[in-house]
Amino acid sequence: MTLNPVNKVTPLRIADAGDRIRHVFIRDFMVDCSIGIYSHEKEHEQRVRINVDLAVSEGDNPIDDNIQNVICYEQLAIGIEGIIDQGHVNLVETLAEKIASMCLLQDEVLSARVRVEKLDILESAESVGVEIERFNSQV
Numbered sequence: 001m002t003l004n005p006v007n008k009v010t011p012l013r014i015a016d017a018g019d020r021i022r023h024v025f026i027r028d029f030m031v032d033c034s035i036g037i038y039s040h041e042k043e044h045e046q047r048v049r050i051n052v053d054l055a056v057s058e059g060d061n062p063i064d065d066n067i068q069n070v071i072c073y074e075q076l077a078i079g080i081e082g083i084i085d086q087g088h089v090n091l092v093e094t095l096a097e098k099i100a101s102m103c104l105l106q107d108e109v110l111s112a113r114v115r116v117e118k119l120d121i122l123e124s125a126e127s128v129g130v131e132i133e134r135f136n137s138q139v
Contacts, residue, residue, distance in 0.1 A: 020058040021110065024071045027051055029080065034088040035095060035118065042088060049127060050080060051115040052099065057108050071106060079103075092116040092130045100134040111135045 014023035029052070032045040056071050063069045079102045089095045096114045103112040117129035 014053055014055045016055075022056045022058050022070075024054040024056050024073060024076075025052060026073055026076055026080075029077060031081065031084055033084050033095070035090070035092065037090045046121075047119040048092075048095075049115075049117045049119055049129075050099065052076060052080075052103065053113040054103055055110040055112075057110055059108065071108060076103065092118060092128075093132070096130055096132045097134075100132060104134060104136045107136070107138060109136055 015021060029050040031048050031050065033048040034042065034045050035048060036042065036046065054071060054076075061069060080099055083095070083098045083102060089098075093116075096116045099114045099116070100112040103109050103114075111133060113131065113133040115129060115131040117127035119127050121128045
C-alpha cells in the first residue's frame with residue numbers, strides 16, 4: 001500500500017480474474033473510538049481512520065444482482081461499529097485484529113488487510129497506526 005499526493009491510502013490490487021477473487025473494501029472509514037494506553041486517551045474518544053481490504057472468493061454461484069450473494073460492505077461497517085461500541089481498547093493492533101477476525105468469519109473471505117490509524121496523536125504526523133493482514137484458516 002502506498003500513499004498518494006494527498007496522503008490517502010492507495011487501494012491494493014487484490015482482485016484476480018484468473019483465480020476468481022473479488023476485492024471488497026472500505027476506504028477511509030472515520031470513527032470516534034475509545035483507544036489508547038494513556039489516561040488522557042481513556043478519558044476522551046479519538047478520531048480513528050480504518051481501511052479494510054478483503055480478498056473474496058467469487059465461487060461458482062452467480063451474483064444475480066442479489067445482495068445475499070456478495071459480501072456487503074454496509075454489514076462490514078456495522079460490524080466495525082459494533083466492535084468499537086464494545087468499549088475501550090488499549091492498542092490499535094488489538095482493534096485491527098478484532099476487525100480482521102470479524103471479516104474472516106465469512107467463509108468467502110480469503111484474506112483481510114486492516115489498517116487502523118489514530119489521527120490526532122503526533123502534531124507533526126497526519127496519522128500513526130498499524131496495518132495487518134490475516135488469512136482465513138478455513139480455506
